[in-house]
Amino acid sequence: MLSVRLERLNDLDEWRGKARRLLVAGMKPSQVVWRVGLEESGLFEAGDDMLPDTDGPIGSVPRQFIDLAGDVIQHSDPQRFAVLYRLLWRLQDDKHILANAADSDNSLLTRMASGVHRDAHKMKAFVRFRTVEHEGDERYIAWFEPEHFTLEATVPFFTRRFAGMHWGIITPYASAFWDKENLRFGPGGNKKDIPAEGAVEDDWRTYYGAIFNPARLKVAMMKSEMPVKYWRNLPEADRIAPLIRNARQMEEEMIARATTQPPARHMRQKAREVDEKVQQIQSLANAADAIDSCRRCPLYEQATQAVFGEGPKEAQIMFVGEQPGDQEDLQGRPFVGPAGQVFDEAIKNAGIDRRRLYVTNAVKHFKFIPRGKRRIHQKPNAGEIQACRFWLNLEREFVKPRIVVALGATAAQSLVGKAVSISSMRGKPIDLEDGSVLYITNHPSYLLRIPDPETKAREREKFEADLALIHAHIQRLEKS
Known part of the structure; x- marks a missing residue:
């Protein structure tokens, strides 16, 4: 049995270097035991000094595996190195394992990656800095206990968000320090070293x-x-x-x-004024310009701006979400917030090029309730969905997509004209009156709201399977 020793808990480059040497030596996963730091080797384990050196790449793996390994290497499960190497070994003969959600190694690593993502999110949400005095200068320190070894990969978030502060984050296994210019790491610490109370x-x-x-x-x-x-x-x-x-x-x-809503006659008058302005719309660009004056429902009163669709004006496929979120409302572009990032990653995994898509929302203004400095998303009601169908129908008329994808129940209701069940309709192509085909699946924000990692991974697989089905339909259209 060969004992392969790693100096660091979560260094992907170090693990990759050792894994390359193991591949060159032809060492099967069953012949290898992974040790970290000062962890004691077994009595019958040989050291890894006998492994051949290698400078160049050995074999090949999909980029998806490297991304997955970058997450998994941060997990606290001591078996992560062995499972990664086992999957790497198998990928040399079968490059399609990562597409098989039922594969035990692939499934296990996906769950580990989900756990790491959740841990990183918790660090961003629950780190609390406390003030300390240092030579007359105010500095900040925080204590956090991650479940996994996520500090190094997560701390750049804090350097961007608190770039103008001197701060440190202490965890049991490592520490990070930022001096407004440079980031450095050190050993872990103890909670007792952190001030019990601070000015903030x-x-x-x-x-x-x-x-x-x-x-x-x-x-x-x-x-x-x-x-x-x-x-x-x-x-x-x-x-x-x-x-x-x-x-x-x-x-x-x-x-x-609670405030009262404007009288219905007031809203009807506003809608008539807008209708007069949009009668001259002759193109998608005209519609994008005219939507800023939309008063068809009260949502415009609180939103920063209307968010129109985006993409090629002759796109074959149109994705329709629910409504703009906080970031979309501020930037004036669809699918640029956290749900948009999930969407981008999922369509990339499905082989779909976002640059060829037209993406939009069923409702064009952000509906929310203020909560302190935050704006909390609120689901549009049937009246708001109906009012905004005017704009969505214009987009469909000008773009003329051959495939329309409803992301979530609100989008499906807008496109079908009634409430539908996603679970009963997903994966089934529906012919629309204009000749296009409709697919219905979950909105990517649904995946962000699932707290359980296993459930989230399972729902993510179903979402990406829907996208793969849509990609296959696109390919058939292109060949026809």
Whole structure:
């Protein structure tokens, strides 16, 4: 048995270097044991000094595997190195393993990657800096206990967000320090080394109290998204219990303060004014210009701007989402926020080129409720969907896509004209009156909201399977 030793817990380049040498030596996965740092080798394990050196690439693997390995290498499961090498060994003979969601190695690594993504998200959400004095200069320090070895890969997020601060993040296995210009890493530390209280503690408590919405309180969901194990490091955690106790009273006060909607006749007059302005629309560009004056429903009053579709004016395929999100509303472009990133990755995995797609939304303005400094997404109602069908129908008329994909129930309702069940309709091509074919699947934001990693991975596979089916349809059209 060969003992392969790694110096670092989560260094992909180090693991790849060792894996290349193992491939050159023809070492089967069953002949290899992976050790890290000072971990003791077994009595009958030989060292890896006998492995041949190699400078160039050995064999080939899909880029998808490298991306997957970059995530998995951060997982805390000690078997991650062995499973990665086993899959790498198998990929030398079968390059299609990664497309097989039922493969045990592929499935296991996908779940590990999902766990790492979730851990990185929790670090971004739950790191809380505390102030410390250093030679008369104010600096910031934070303690965090990740489940996996995600600090190195996640910390660039903090260098971008807090670029003008001196700060450090301490975890049990490693630490990161930023001096406004340079990022350096050091050994791990202990929570007792972090100040128990800082000047920004009250700010966090005030912020949490401001964004707390008693009308949408679901304790089980809250504990899923903000696990109790993180509470001991969150200054705002001491506000949670009293806010929950007083939620009913707070909700009644919110209802009493609620604003009224404009009279129906006022909205009808606004719609007539817009109709007069859009009568001269003769092209997709005209429609994109005219939508800024849309007053067909009240959503325009709160949104930053209308978000029109984007893509080639003669695209063969049109993807229709629900509505713009926070980032889309600010940038004025569809699918550029977190859900858009999931969408981009999924269509790339399915072999679909986004540059050839027209992407838009069923509703063109962002519907939300303010919660402190945040804007929380709200689902459009039937009236708002119906009002915006005018613009979606214009896009379909001018683009003339051969395939239309409804992402989520709102988009499906807008395109079909009634509420439909995604689970019963997905994967089934539906002929529309204009001659195009409709496919229905989940919205990518649905994947972001699933807390359980296994469920999220399973739903992601179903989503990408839908996209693969659509890609196959595209290819058939191109050959016809």
